[in-house]
Amino acid sequence: xxxxxxxxxxxxxxxxxxxxxxxxxxxxxxxxxxxxxxxxxxxxxxxxxxxxxxxxxxxxxxxxxxxxxxxxxxxxxxxxxxxxxxxxxxxxxxxxxxxxxxxxxxxxxxxxxxxxxxxxxxxxxx
Numbered sequence: 055x056x057x058x059x060x061x062x063x064x065x066x067x068x069x070x071x072x073x074x075x076x077x078x079x080x081x082x083x084x085x086x087x088x089x090x091x092x093x094x095x096x097x098x099x100x101x102x103x104x105x106x107x108x109x110x111x112x113x114x115x116x117x118x119x120x121x122x123x124x125x126x127x128x129x130x131x132x133x134x135x136x137x138x139x140x141x142x143x144x145x146x147x148x149x150x151x152x153x154x155x156x157x158x159x160x161x162x163x164x165x166x167x168x169x170x171x172x173x174x175x176x177x178x179x180x
Contacts, residue, residue, distance in 0.1 A: 076150030
């Protein structure tokens with residue numbers, strides 16, 4: 055059974071940084087795509103970033119490119135989201151997701167991911 059556990063959220067001032075972690079367990083993630091999504095109150099869940107576990111290719115939403123960095127540590131089975139230059143509009147619950155069947159065209163669609171963490175709150179004050 056795949057389990058994803060996020061941590062690292064919190065309250066930060068605009069311009070600050072946070073690093074989110076997603077600890078993955080339950081299987082080998084070779085061939086999986088790991089994604090970060092976020093959902094603000096009253097809004098749709100939206101794609102933030104993704105990384106291929108094998109090879110490490112990364113993908114970003116236009117709104118975070120240049121500010122956020124996704125990475126993984128194979129030895130720790132953990133995916134990270136380094137968030138710099140945070141803005142109030144980054145405030146949301148951030149979710150880690152995983153799936154083995156993701157293609158580039160489907161990567162940004164949250165419905166394509168089978169496995170999800172419980173989410174971690176990120177609040178950016180102005």
